[in-house]
Amino acid sequence: MKLATTAKRALGEALGQAKQRSTRQREHVFAVLLDKRDHPTADEVYARARTTMPTISLATVYNCLETLVSCGLVRQVNIEREPSRYCPNLREHAHFHDLRSGRVLDIDVPTDLITGLKRLLPAGYEAEHIELSFRGKAPTSKA
């Protein structure tokens, strides 16, 4: 598992802009997220990261995730009271939480719908972030 050249450039770019250093651990955590885009928790990222970087610590995974989120490369996804999950999908999207499998699915949201949602706010209220999530049952997979 390796970081694609374009992703690597995006990372360097974003880190530089935030005056943060590029490190082996940050690259690796980012690569882990891009490799399997299934909204892992910090613990899951830690487990995956360790398979190829056995010395990375959980604290560092938390630090890297926090850095990636603050750089805008990764979204932190909070579902109910569960541990945070992390998502490298930068398009505007909502999340569907499947109660049976526990999986989280990305749902694209067209811009005009976002605009419609913003119109619900009373005059003067400015939303800098909108979070939309669904909870329910996904169709049984025809495995």
Place this chain on the structure above:
Amino acid sequence: MKLATTAKRALGEALGQAKQRSTRQREHVFAVLLDKRDHPTADEVYARARTTMPTISLATVYNCLETLVSCGLVRQVNIEREPSRYCPNLREHAHFHDLRSGRVLDIDVPTDLITGLKRLLPAGYEAEHIELSFRGKAPTSKA
């Protein structure tokens, strides 16, 4: 601070249906929520509840809130990683979290918009709950 007759009936009704007993503490916690509908945390509910029922425990407040939520009389509102808040507004509504004051405001959401949101889901996906929340700055209050 007293529970209105209609609220009291709704409570008895909902508890009975769930085969739960009506208790002084449950009535009181419900009354606290209805009295000031500002999305308090469990700690805040505890503080308010104690002013007129000094012997109630924090564990009981958590228990009562959980009961009220499971009866459908109260909504548990989770914002980012903050402590849960509790809301007795049963209409379909979203929440606006004001970054300056920390306050949470109810935003009504028309049914047709909800329908539009549900249409975003791929075929076969059934949402039994939709959560919509805004984070941003409310207009400075003209106090």
Place this chain on the structure above:
DNA sequence: AACTTAATTGGAATGATTCCAAAAATCAAT
């Protein structure tokens, strides 16, 4: 009242996340 079952209580336990201070790594300037 006596009995059965559920709810309340204070305190301990849990668990995701954050904090800390020492060691290691990065970057800039020689």
Place this chain on the structure above:
DNA sequence: ATTGATTTTTGGAATCATTCCAATTAAGTT
């Protein structure tokens, strides 16, 4: 390349909202 200044990483301790527990109390029933 070496030095020095600044970040980052690291393991472990601390935090804190929430849950769990076992004993006491209250509710509802006969």
